Amino acid sequence: MTEPTIFKRIIDGEIPASIVYEDDRCLAFHDVAPQAPVHILVIPRKEIASVDDLTPEDEGLIGHLFLVIQQIAREQGLAEKGYRVICNCGEGAGQTVFHLHYHLMGGRDLQWPPG
Ligand code: 5GP
Numbered sequence: 001m002t003e004p005t006i007f008k009r010i011i012d013g014e015i016p017a018s019i020v021y022e023d024d025r026c027l028a029f030h031d032v033a034p035q036a037p038v039h040i041l042v043i044p045r046k047e048i049a050s051v052d053d054l055t056p057e058d059e060g061l062i063g064h065l066f067l068v069i070q071q072i073a074r075e076q077g078l079a080e081k082g083y084r085v086i087c088n089c090g091e092g093a094g095q096t097v098f099h100l101h102y103h104l105m106g107g108r109d110l111q112w113p114p115g
Helices: 006-011 056-075
Strands: 019-022 026-030 038-044 083-086 102-106
Touching: 006 026, 006 038, 019 056, 026 056, 038 056, 056 083, 056 102
Parallel strands: none
Antiparallel strands: 019 026, 026 038, 038 102, 083 102
């Protein structure tokens, strides 16, 4: 049996996280190693390893995650200046936790390209 990811353990309440939003389909919490003044991770409760593992049945879930991201960005005061939503897919892109997640980052000027 494969080990549960750190995010699955957060979903299950086994390890603590600073949660900013939750509902029956997703959870959002502060990144433990923030790379911007606001750095929040938005994850589905459903165990999906990465974008590459999505199926057509996940279409509605992904739309929901983006509306949650929009709501949190507004609540965090990011909407006016702008913010970035990042989803790393696969090791080569920098993914380290294989439970689908979006990084919501803002509160400082963000450079492009990210590297
Ligand atoms: P990735 O590199 O997979 O796109 O992003 C994983 C993110 O999860 C990283 O930004 C990392 O700091 C964050 N992270 C890893 N472990 C934990 C944890 O235990 N708690 C929280 N809140 N964030 C974590």
